[in-house]
Amino acid sequence: MENSKILTKSSSPRKMDRLAAFLDYFKLSVLVLDPEQPVQGPSLWLYEPSQGGGRIALRMAPLSQLPANLRAIVAIEFENAANPLMAAIPDEISVALDDAPALRATTQAFLSEVESNRCGKLAALDRLAEVMVLMMLRQVIDAGDRQPGLFAALAHPNLHRALVSMHDHPAKAWTVERLAEAAAMSRTQFMTTFRRIVGTTPMGYLGAWRLTLACRQLKAGDSVKAVARRVGFSSAEGFSRAYSRAYGHSPKARRD
Known part of the structure; x- marks a missing residue:
């Protein structure tokens, strides 16, 4: 991570990474299964038709x-219970590998490892599987989503800038005006577009994102006061009230 920051450092503005915060805050892990093994929850399915091509699908249910x-x-x-990204994924996303050369090359490398018995096979499968998951998430974002929700907002040419700003800097003293400025939109246009596409207000989304991050930190054993400050609340009392309204119990109960 540190090396990548050094390599991308330049005088030009940092390109907004729409997946970075999700990868930083939510642990991604994969498990390669035999096709005969039962699978529950999200999974990648790799198909190879008899006449070339092939496809890969990201499914939320078997x-x-x-x-x-x-x-x-x-x-x-992908810490599915807490991760808003996974919660927003449609039931199935399927990509024809002939239409995605980079994904096709990664998939071919993965299948080659599956069929081999070379040293480091399990490590190679894990790394390649993680890359395939990331590429599939990119496909979802790049394709856009006609239905309102997180992926539609991440695909939006302006809104995604406000979302990434909130994701990357949750503790910043954001206002609607500052977020509209980040999105290069007027306040009215930003508010209207955000509610239509995301389904909630910008400050409502920010509050939910802060509480999502707080849940993870409390579960890790961090103090209520430290978590409140870290995720952007001005006081532990205000954080406790917001947390209790959202989850029906105090943050202390989550920590314990």
Whole structure:
């Protein structure tokens, strides 16, 4: 992570990374399964038709019957219960590998490892599977989403800038005006567009994001006061009230 920061450092503005915060805050782990093994929850399904091509699908629930051309399944753990990104993914996203050369090359490398017995095989499968998950998430964002929600907002040419600003700097003293400025939109246009596409207000989204991060930190054993300050609340009391309204119990109960 530190090396990548050094390599990308320049005098030009940092390109906004729409996935960085999710990868920083929520641990991604993968498990390569035999196609005959049962799978629950999110998973990657790799298919190879009899006549070239092939496709890969990101599924949020397993199929009742395994297809004949299924080559491999990768179970995904992305702290799903708390991660708003995973909660926003449609039931299935399928990509034809002929339409995604980089993803096709990664998938071919993955399948080559599956069929080999070379040293470091398990480590290679894990790394390649993680890359495939990231590439699939990119596909979802790049394709956009016609339905209101997080992916539609991340695909929006202006709104994603405000979202990334909140994701990367949750403790900053954000106002609607500052977020509208980040999105290069007028206040009225920003408020209207944000509510229409995201389904809530900018400050409502920011508050939910802060509480999501707070849950993880409390679970790790951090103090209520430290967490409140770290996620952007001016006082532990205000944080406790907001947390209790959202989750029905005090942050201390979550920590304990």
